[in-house]
Amino acid sequence: MLLKSLKLSNFRQFRNEEVQFSTDSDKNVTIIIGENGTGKTTFSQAFFWCLYGDVDFKDKSMLNKIVASELTPDKSATVKVILSLIHAGTEYEIIREQVYKINYSGKLKGLNSTLNIQYKKNGQQEFLKPLEIEPRIKEILPKELSKYFFFDGERIEKMSKEIQSGRKSYEFAQAVRGLLGLSAFISALEHLKPTSKGVIGSYENSYDAKSNINIARYTDEIDKYKTQLEKIENRLKEIENEILKSEDRKKELEKIIQKYAEGEKLQNQKKNLINKRSSTLNSKRITIDKLLREFNDKASSYFARSMIKKSLEILGNGDFTNKDIPEMHAKTIDFLIKKGTCLCGTPLEVGSKEYNNILSLLQYLPPQSIGIAVGQFIKESQMRAKTSRDLFESYSSTLAVIEEQNDTIAAYDNEISLIEKNLVGIESVAPYQSELQICEKVIRDRTREKDELIEQRGSITTKKERANTERQALTLRDETNKKIEIYKAYAQYMYDEIKKVYKENENFTRKKLEDTINNIFKDIYQGGLSLTIDENYNIAVLVDDYEQFSNVETSTAQSIAVIFAFISGIIKMARESNTSNDERVKMLASEPYPLVMDAPLSAFDKRRIESVCKALPNIAEQVIIFIKDTDGDLAKEHMGEKIGKQYRFDKLNEFETVLN
Structure with missing residues (x-):
């Protein structure tokens, strides 16, 4: 142009x-x-x-x-x-x-x-x-990029921060891709994409339901799920934007508050208390997890404790000592009863006093010796009672720790609340502190909503895929729908292939842009810094000798150099693409x-x-x-x-x- x-x-x-x-x-x-x-x-x-x-x-x-x-x-x-x-x-x-x-x-x-x-x-x-x-x-x-081609040096620092912060819109990234010569790929993908306005989407809505009424039912379900997913995606973008804005404003407010000595002191105290509260809360979670694991392993002993205690009391009132007959076995008694004569020669007639006496001895002989059985039961019960008593003491001790942790957390909450009231009470800080609390609440609420929506998205996606599989099985049974399914598969294949080639070319283009803007940036701003570009065309400033330090705070001159290098890089690439001998560059030729x-x-x-x-x-x-x-x-x-x-x-x- x-x-x-x-x-x-x-x-x-x-x-x-x-x-x-x-x-x-x-x-x-x-x-x-x-x-x-x-x-x-x-x-x-x-x-x-x-x-x-x-x-x-x-x-x-x-x-x-x-x-x-x-x-x-x-x-x-x-x-x-x-x-x-x-x-x-x-x-x-x-x-x-x-x-x-x-x-x-x-x-x-x-x-x-x-x-x-x-x-x-x-x-x-x-x-x-x-x-x-x-x-x-x-x-x-594109309007999204106009201010970068017609740019104002007095507002340049703000523009640089915007590019570096990743706060730009999806449309901005699309506009950059278009200016870098990727428009043909983007247009092809837009034409084929699986939405109501794309080729794949049009096939989705062209199935003939006459052969099977369930095809229409599954299509309606899939359309419903698509609508729900679209709403979720739109809301997630809104939430992300709200969180980013709130985080940006929160950082600004914290800087303002910290300018005031008292506010800074209280703010540091608040952060320290928040960290301690978080640490205590984490310790509480660990303690509760330990308690639950121990309870799952030993709960049966604990709940049997009262029954064991009563059993021991009952057994304690009975006399089971000295009633076992040494070296005598129940089989011996059975032999004598069948023989009908005692060892001493006394007849053992059924119902006689002698018969009943010898029969009563069976309960004291092995393997049914009650004395031995009772003794073993008492010994095991005493061990279980001790274990349950130890478990009870352990539970009591752990619950005491949890209660102490709850008291500590409550104390931190109280201190944090008092500090926040004191911050509000400082006239110069009050409105900023109130706004900061609103920002923090927005971040918490939107983050929670985001997590819930992501969970819903996963569930709805699974349902949509299941319905699509069921519909596909039905459509393949009918010749007309089978053709549509084949056409849709071809379109999907083309979409996937173009997307793959587009991704390869975009990666190549983005890397070339990164090299180009770094050469320009280093010509303008000589000093140990370099730039990287992510897939959304956000820029991070790196310290060359310490790459772990990314997005370093830039001066006004550095900020101007960053934005100037970014836009100049796009312009230079667009200009060179028309004269390059590289086939990939020529294919991506765009307007200078x-x-x-x-x-x-x-x-x-x-x-x-x-x-x-x-x-x-x-x-x-x-x-x-x-x-x-x-x-x-x-x-x-x-x-x-x-x-x-x-x-x-x-x-x-x-x-x-x-x-x-």
Whole structure:
């Protein structure tokens, strides 16, 4: 993309101004010089307003103040910005207009802005249809990345922190992938994906249920599960965003609170108590686990204790001593009874006194000797009683420890609560402490909700897969549905293969981007730091000699160098892809982009300004710089031979600036 010109009519302090940007490949730099307050930022914001209808100004009225003051209720004034550019070989003229009127009470009102795009086709001027405009703007330059190509040096540190923190949206990563030449893969995957709008999804909804009514039932179930999963995924993204925002704000609040001596002291005490409470809580969990394991192993002895005690009391009242007959066995008595005669010769007639006496001896003889059995039972019972008594004492001791731990935790909770009240009581800290507690509650609540949703997602996914398996078994029995199943399998195969190739190319591209931005970063910021890029295009800053130290705190100059290297790397790769002989690079060829910067050099020292000025023209196909007078001489000194166009802002008054 090459920017040809920008024309402003009644846009804030610019009544009727136009800039023609240099499109010369050898002299590809345009410099616009002006002091603070002359309109550099306003002019750069005109790009945003023209493309997206949005600006960063608090005052959203775009109409020049002088023109607004001359309005009467029967008149109107129009703000217009025309951006001319070349994209993918086509010349575009993007025109945004907004009409302003003043009512009889003197209040200025702007109507909704209108956007039109005209382009040249076969030498003829044509206009895009209304529904084609937004997709074409997104194709030319996604809004998610616009502020990185038209970036403001005064806001650059915030942008750098955003890239490094991983707080960007999914759309940002997709936009970067598109700019790096991965759009074809992304479009193919979007076309095939298994959703209602994709090819695979369309096959899902085309089964003929006439052959088996259960096909429709399973399809309805699968659609229901898909809807539930989609809701869960959307909510998980929302939760993640809420947690990240709360964590960011929590860190900010903790820093604010710690600025105050008393607040810092109390905050440290609170953290110490929280750590102690956590340690005690963990010890309590270990103690309870030990108690439960011991209870599971020995609970039977404990619950039998009362029965053993009663049995011993009963046995203690009986006399079982000296009743066993030594060396005599029950078989001997059986022999005598069958013989009918005692050893002494006395007849043993059934029912006689002698017969009954000898029969009673059986209970005292082995193997049914009650004395021996009772003795063994008493001995074992006493051992079990002792074990259960020891177990009871162990339980009592462990429960006492748990109770003590509960008291300790309660004491910590009380101390933490008192500290929080004291923090609220400190006037300068009070609102921050209250907000901090809200942030902590949000983090706890959303984390709990996230865990519950992940569990639900697993359960629903299992049900969906089961229903899909059942439906597939039914569809394969019918020729029409069998064909659909085969078509869907082909589409799924294509989807998986493209996704695989896409992943390989994306990894290659991301690694190349990482190498490219590191080369640029080290040229601008010489100092022992390097950058890494993860799969979501988040940047981490590493200390070269100590790689374990990632995401180190960066200075303003380092932050500017980080974001500058990131965007410059994308621009350089896009530019080089059109001339590379590497097949993989050529396959990923994308449109080169300009670099438009507002006050980019302010945070750098003279040495780094020189490095930046020398690097810029070689990285981007087109460079446009809005710069202060104080930095202008340095920029001209180091980029003199590359400067194709040069302008200066002249401030006529507070409400009007002209270009010379």
